């Protein structure tokens with residue numbers, strides 16, 4: 001607290017990111033990073049970028065990166081917005097497209113950054129409870145609103161929502177923007193990108209932090225109609241003209257172009273997830289269905305906080321959310337390599353066994 005702070009800063013409740021411990025030898029399954037490094041082509045592109053040209057500003061419009069993204073998604077470059085991680089893209093989305101006189105709607109259990117953006121930009125919001133099985137019922141969003149946002153698959157549950165449900169929502173909700181945050185979509189969830197040319201109020205956000213193994217480079221993007229994209233560009237150019245630096249651009253282009261590596265590593269993560277779910281069920285855990293690179297699991301005899309603390313004693317870190325109370329018994333476990341799953345399973349069988 002300081003008398004020098006603005007009123008907005010006094011009222012902020014900032015987002016708390018998952019821990020990035022400085023210790024070595026940890027099995028780090030707490031922030032949904034990819035256990036596999038980026039494509040070797042990304043590393044080669046980054047090395048080339050370490051050159052005299054760093055004295056020059058990057059392209060403020062990121063045209064080359066937008067073209068690479070457009071090609072992957074079969075869209076035009078004017079349907080793409082890029083930013084410094086999808087968190088920055090989302091921040092601009094909240095300010096540019098979701099601040100209206102009616103409340104923004106999002107699930108009660110979801111990405112905990114959403115209410116933080118609402119606090120920062122003074123956006124009124126209303127949370128819509130997930131069903132008892134933690135699924136999203138799109139009919140619950142059929143009410144006057146200033147916008148709708150949720151991740152698909154949802155976080156931290158990992159539960160995917162079928163594309164037909166999203167289209168049902170879009171058919172009814174035509175007067176405000178619907179944002180589908182597809183940070184984890186590449187791990188087995190149907191993407192809504194195919195609906196973009198039919199629904200001018202649909203915006204889809206993606207990140208290179210998860211399926212493209214580039215959390216450290218900070219690149220994310222939004223896909224939608226040119227009018228929605230223009231709103232985001234207007235905010236970006238009133239904030240920071242160069243969110244994508246020369247390294248981020250070179251690395252992200254190489255990552256978007258290496259489809260074979262992307263597909264191989266995503267399939268490996270999915271295969272490890274399915275094996276881990278089977279083994280956790282055998283240990284007496286209940287695991288929610290997952291279309292993501294993490295799972296949400298609980299044990300009927302052990303509390304989530306206790307399991308998380310005991311795993312830490314085994315040098316394994318996972319994410320536990322104390323609130324809301326409905327999810328306090330759960331652990332969110334990022335899918336690592338098969339070897340990391342083995343370490344996790346042997347620790348858990350010791351703890352619960």
Ligand SMILES: Cc1ncc(COP(=O)(O)O)c(C=O)c1O
Pocket residue numbers: 031032084085086087088111151155181183206207208209215219220
């Ligand atoms: C649902 C969801 N959306 C967006 C993000 C932000 O990702 P990034 O800023 O790394 O692109 C995350 C990160 O964990 C997330 O869980």
